[in-house]
Amino acid sequence: MGAAPIAEADFIRSVADALQYISVYHPPDFVAHLTRAYEREESPTARSAMAQILVNSRMSALGKRPMCQDTGTVNVFVKIGMQARIDSRRSLAELVDEAVAHAYTDPANPLRASIVADPIFERRNTGNNAPAVTHVEMVSGDRLKVTVAAKGGGSENKARFAALNPGASIVDWVLETVEGLGAGWCPPGLLGIGVGGTAEKAMILAKESLLAPIDMTDLLARGPASKLEELRIEIYEAVNALGIGAQGLGGLTTVLDVKIATHPTHAASKPVGLIPQCVADRHMSFVLDGSGPATFVPPSIDLWPQIALAGAGETRRVDLDRITPEEVAGWKAGETLLLSGRLLTGRDAAHKRMAAMLDRGEPLPVDLKGRAIYYVGPVDPIGDEVVGPAGPTTSTRMDPFTDQILAATGLLVMIGKAERGPAAIDAIRRHGAAYLIAVGGAAYLVSKAIRSSRVLALEDLGMEAIREFTVEDMPVTVAVDATGTSIHTTGPAGWRRPQIRAGGAPVSA
């Protein structure tokens, strides 16, 4: 007699519950590896960023609110036993999408809807984060193994592929590629590498490799038992020697682990996919056998270290309602500021609209003169929150608009995460502006500095609308000052170490 059929409702409920679970709880292996990296970190700025990420992670677990404002694209991998049966007339993708809609609109913990339908033209938010990206594989057995992941856009944007020559070095390609990624993928995190098969197979292998347990600490302690493990250690050490560090600030740890999955390939080929995983590492697996929905037990809060964040001390306080070009000119790259007052928000879609309005000679819906703008798309609030988790988004996406907006509006300050490109840095210097960063992946913690929030303009853009926040003592770091000095250049340069190949030879790349 075969296994009992899996009820449609059990499948939907299990996927929805898993999505809610991973939005608030980091996997224990991630917390353990990040804690170890934090304890060993010698770069004060990187260590402080890691402290904020760990405190944020614990707060999310306690408050049952998302660890990151970017609650991700839902990726689902379903392995269906050849003898399993799902009692439904709908497609598996439809069931997954119903679960996504349930999870993301759950009134107890609404997650941010980030998916836009029609990626080329309208880019209209679907409102419930569906559809997901669902992969199905038929395997032996009579059960269903489901893995759900919620992958942030910043790290997904840094996915890379190369069709290498069979004799080319994977290590050299990974090093060159990771150096070029910048910090928009929110390190410290993981690298997923897929090698072999075909172009699309290498990318899926890279993505799936990120779902394996994080075990670099054990691997380093016991030593490699295979050539693949040797390669993992070699890449792990070589990438960390680049000195990129947490949030690209320069430091000892950029990656907590390196995962590699392989598949046989054509004699002429060596396809390689690389997908980084940001600090919002969110995934879990469960099995359905027809006996009911999966259940998920919250982890013990003892999993997290208790870290006291440094007090304000002598930190410079900034009144956002009275900033002047002279004051901004006095800020130095690397300095910590505590911001209070009114802060505008705007990100990708708002910048595109504002640039189009300026091109047409139209007035903007908000006056940016002398103001600060925060690149953020927050989660909706619940209960007595004024806003949900609201961490910074990757600023380089706003680079193409920066010169035009600074020149046309008199905007003084931008706040986001990770580095700016050369053209944006040049514009910041020419206009006497400044670029500040908050810690990516510390969204719930950041939201605690926000005292009020209201939508000011472009409401149709949903989470991308222009809002006005009132903030109190919001901690940020000056990343590009008015002289054009960038901490994302000076920081990593100070922490870069010589590359040593397995066997002792220096890496040529």
Ligand SMILES: O=C(O)C[C@H](O)C(=O)O
């Ligand atoms: O969409 C976002 O909020 C952020 C995105 O995950 C990013 O890292 O840039």
